[in-house]
Amino acid sequence: MDPTTAATLGGIAGLALGGLAMVAVRLSDRSTATEAQTPPDPPLPPGVGEVIAVLRSSGILVDSSDRVVNNSPAAVAQGLVRGQELVHPELLHLARAVRRDGLIREAELTLQKGIGEGRLVVAARVAPLGAHHVLLLVEDRSKAARVEEIRRDFLANVSHELKTPVGGISLLAEAVLHAHDDPEAVARFAKRISVESERLTRLVKEIVELSRLQGADTVKDPTIIDVGACAQDATERSRLLAEEHQIDLVTAIDEGCEIWGDAELVTTAVSNLIGNAIAYSEDNTRVSVMVRRGRAGVIDVSVTDQGLGIPAEEQQRIFERFYRVDTARSRTTGGTGLGLAIVKHVADNHGGNVSVWSEPGRGSTFTIELPAANASAAIEPASAAPDRPSSDPPSSDPPSSDPPPTARPPESARGSGAAPSVNA
Numbered sequence: 001m002d003p004t005t006a007a008t009l010g011g012i013a014g015l016a017l018g019g020l021a022m023v024a025v026r027l028s029d030r031s032t033a034t035e036a037q038t039p040p041d042p043p044l045p046p047g048v049g050e051v052i053a054v055l056r057s058s059g060i061l062v063d064s065s066d067r068v069v070n071n072s073p074a075a076v077a078q079g080l081v082r083g084q085e086l087v088h089p090e091l092l093h094l095a096r097a098v099r100r101d102g103l104i105r106e107a108e109l110t111l112q113k114g115i116g117e118g119r120l121v122v123a124a125r126v127a128p129l130g131a132h133h134v135l136l137l138v139e140d141r142s143k144a145a146r147v148e149e150i151r152r153d154f155l156a157n158v159s160h161e162l163k164t165p166v167g168g169i170s171l172l173a174e175a176v177l178h179a180h181d182d183p184e185a186v187a188r189f190a191k192r193i194s195v196e197s198e199r200l201t202r203l204v205k206e207i208v209e210l211s212r213l214q215g216a217d218t219v220k221d222p223t224i225i226d227v228g229a230c231a232q233d234a235t236e237r238s239r240l241l242a243e244e245h246q247i248d249l250v251t252a253i254d255e256g257c258e259i260w261g262d263a264e265l266v267t268t269a270v271s272n273l274i275g276n277a278i279a280y281s282e283d284n285t286r287v288s289v290m291v292r293r294g295r296a297g298v299i300d301v302s303v304t305d306q307g308l309g310i311p312a313e314e315q316q317r318i319f320e321r322f323y324r325v326d327t328a329r330s331r332t333t334g335g336t337g338l339g340l341a342i343v344k345h346v347a348d349n350h351g352g353n354v355s356v357w358s359e360p361g362r363g364s365t366f367t368i369e370l371p372a373a374n375a376s377a378a379i380e381p382a383s384a385a386p387d388r389p390s391s392d393p394p395s396s397d398p399p400s401s402d403p404p405p406t407a408r409p410p411e412s413a414r415g416s417g418a419a420p421s422v423n424a
Helices: 003-037 048-053 073-077 089-101 142-178 183-214 227-244 263-279 327-333 339-349
Strands: 058-062 068-071 105-112 119-129 133-140 223-226 248-253 258-261 286-293 298-304 353-359 363-371
Touching: 048 058, 048 068, 058 073, 089 105, 089 119, 089 133, 119 142, 142 183, 223 227, 223 263, 227 248, 227 263, 227 286, 227 298, 258 263, 258 363, 263 286, 263 298, 263 339, 263 363, 339 353, 339 363
Parallel strands: 248 286
Antiparallel strands: 058 068, 058 133, 105 119, 119 133, 223 258, 286 298, 298 363, 353 363
């Protein structure tokens, strides 16, 4: 290649490299200018982080790119924030709408709780904070929503339960009018009217009693009462009913079992347990009522029957209002479905609890535990209570004749040691 050609080619290559360098410089200048036009979001106003940290409700602060820049611990605990992201698209949609027009928004949302079927009911208030941030205040309303749902269900159930006896009385009264010339029919219908009237009276009484118990967390003006006397009184109230069903009603009561409370409420609770035991037992069986000192600082009241038993899957729901394991049998016996709910509220209002042991075909034992009035030390935890198998009922058999073998509680649960005094 001659020197002229080489010089020409070298000049062309130099011009090309120079052009590429100029293009690169201009692109760099443009990038720098663009970055200068979109500065980062300004820092948070002073004190905002401290305020969010102490909020009782969930406080969440997001920037212009929907990134969470600050949040309260409650927001993480409730699963609303994960890392720097809002978990729920419903909240993100609210934040974007507020950023778009600057208007404060409020909404009640039902959000998915975790990955399961649980739901979280929240009240959200979203407001702009400066020109670049949006603040979300989210309050958990799940408990209030559950209470409202329970209230609606309660009213619906009450309405349904009241319709049955009221409708029955109306129809029977009409039948009496049409059968006025038939004395036997009139007597038969009048007897049915009396039965339905008693059922209606009992239902209204139990609804009023349950409402009164739900309106107070504790017993008003408690006094020292003898739980054994309450159990004996409840037993005597139920003895006539037991005799009608040929059921042997026996008691085993320790002396000096005293608590602070309301004697009438405790008697009502025990009476409800005895009534249930009789209603769900076959004829010629036995119902035992026991009052004794349980673990340290606790008085136990147990009612054991040899009846049908309760399936394990039903035992968690039997203390719900109007819930019945056997609806047909409950209708026959005139049950309202409120008896065990009243027992639970009486136990709760006295600072105690109620539990059940049951197996289908082997009977049931309901036990109310109440804090003793004369406890000299702290109440012993339930897990530390001696000789009380978690799956078996407490001993409630008096030292009289044994029950039929088919209805005996497990041997591990038939008490040991000296037996209390027995009244049959």
